[in-house]
Amino acid sequence: MESEIPVVDLQGSRAAQVRTFGEAMTNPDLPGFAAFVGHDVSEQAIDMAYAASRALFAYDFDELMAYYAPELGGERGYTPPKETSRDEAGGHIQVEVKESISFGRRTGEHPGLEAPLRPVMPDALVTLFSDVMMRVFDPTHALFAYQIGLLEEYFGGSLGALEHVGPDDGTMMRFLMYPARARLERDAKRCAWLDARWPDWRDAAFLSGAHIDSSFLTNLIRATRPGLQFLDRQGRWVMIDISRLPRHAIVTNAGKCGGRQTGWLMAPRPHRVVRVGDDIDRLSGPCFGWLHPMAPSATAPVCLERGGRAFEPMPTWKVLQTDLRDYGML
């Protein structure tokens, strides 16, 4: 099955943006994803970021592994192919043959992580990355704040979130490579890493296992290939049709933190990535919009009034830490 997703045109009227985005995030009969067009993330910056990603993931595996910091739970630096994600749908552990690099602006303490949340990046790539990637990160981060404004207008009151978005919030961007099997098989070091852990990795059907995001909202720079599926109300996995979306559309979905703030009126939708079509690399760039780590994650009064579930206040960092542990990242 395949489904198109609602498109929010930022050059269109504000009222239409509020309505389309609000509906897309709250109507359980819709996919739970929306595509943003007319945004400030330039096509050139996105193309450069994907080109930089390709260069990064072509690096020698040992060199990249020097920048793998497990105590940061994948929030910064390089993450190699890993064995797992708890599968929200089936409950089983599975192999995910993907690699990623994660970065953000915030460099301070984060009570939920074992180490200071500092930028961790291969020295040789700092120049390439800091400039190229931040040109995507900064406007995507600004879009996140704008979207909260749209949601507040839709709900008709404050979500208690906008004041916790800023330069020191926890927003993090990740570029992901789902490598073509044929290319992996020519890479002796990556094969050795995978063979030693999961001899059957070549049969892995899922590039990313079923999960819900932990973020407030996730803004995904459209992937270079299809493969993203969501779980619909009837329990069926439906492929998101990206063929009619502009190449530089940003695909948005709600995460657990946004779900809590809205009393689950904006319910995060389980999703996964499967391999489709030709065996070629697939790249994507999710930007996980987070409030400040100390911000209280709790149902906003306006959402309680509208029948939302009551979530007791919990610091945002704890929402993230709990999920990282559940997903085996910490």
Ligand SMILES: [Fe+2]
């Ligand atoms: Fe996700």
